[in-house]
Amino acid sequence: MTLETFDGDVQQLNNLKAGIIDFVAGSLGGTALVYVGQPLDTVKVKMQTFPSMYKGMVNCFTTTLKSDGIAKGLYAGTVPALVANVAENSVLFAAYGGCQKAVAHLTGVRSVEDLSSLGNATAGFFAAFFSSLTLCPTELIKCQLQAMREVQVQRTISGGSINFIGPWELTRQIMRRDGFTGLFRGLTSTIAREMPGYFFFFGGYEGTRQLLTKPGQSKEDIGWQKTMVAGAVGGTVLWLVIFPADVVKSRIQVQNLRAPALVIMKDIIRTEGVGALYNGLKPTLIRTIPATATLFVTYEYTKKVMNDLFNN
Template sequence: MYHCLKQTLRNDGVIRGLYAGTTPAIMANVAENSVLFAAYGYCQKFVCHLTGTESVDQLSTMGNAASGFLAAFFSSFTLCPTELIKCQLQAMREINIQGAQTAVKVTPMQLTQQIFRRYGIQGLFRGLVPTIMREMPGYFFFFGGYEGTARFRPGTEGSGDV
């Protein structure tokens, strides 16, 4: 770990080495979580309707977990394009490091434009199915775990505190 840190700082410095890609990652995280938590509220109401539960506050841990599962479907549509760009930029950088060719510098915006020109809007959603398959079970356990443990915190009765 120390060797890796030392090499990173020597080769790329603090800003580019330790914080490269921070701005797009923050923007992606804000977008994903905005959609996730907005959808979570609607999905809680949907699960209430399906289960005959009177209010979101009365949803069981399993009901909240199911709501998180469904909400992740919607947030995957904001996450997928940013994950695609991030992964492709990382792969390009790795190829440039390992190969003998001169490094090609491509910004996230340039790569997005290249994908859009070549494949259209659907090109930005390559990998959507695997993203959905990763996110939905993950958020099932995230929201189920959060809401399940929230019941044990003093002063809370579960749902609505997310």
């Protein structure tokens, strides 16, 4: 075996190790995010898809709590939300690590640690394409479960009966009605939401970490409090940028709309006004600050612990 071959094998092993660490850390971060943010995510989806039913965030929250309780109401769709976020964040962070290496190589940067905020943002932009493919089906199930009462109420007015079902039965119904591709309804709007969103998400996060780093200090050593602040900034910027696209995606998935995303957006503006594209923004931002802060603290410290274990 030549020295070059040996070095190549070591590099491949290191890349595999880094990918596994990013995948596991992203999975645990996604799990933490769901349990912190699910109640207000439910409120967000209800306000996006059925805005006329509620007077505001507090009314939606209390109505849901009184009608369906905590488990079936505020935490409706938790199982698919867990699947969605674990799938999304594990793939997202694994792809992010790979895209960071690719961007560093293409721009002539010596290592990932030396990437600028713009370089990290670009890596996040491309990584989001891969996570969108795993997110779309589980996000579809989650949103439909979260807004199931509202959908059933509309059908009851038309003479139907209320029939709440679980995630697995809902998945089977969608596949019986629309086939496997039915699980990917809203994929285009998901990609349109995710890619620019994660450009600003990772750009905001890495940029804030850089600002909070003291001279001579590594970004990895700024402490959990500053990491949480950086995560909260990244999440806030993400939702401010993508929220109109998220409203369109939610309506496509919950109401089974088949028109193109741009047509639906124009129709919402024409019939409900521009403000309708921001229905549910308040609970989203309130949820985002603790949820994404928790996501990044869990991700960074899981990554740090696993790197220490692998290197010892």
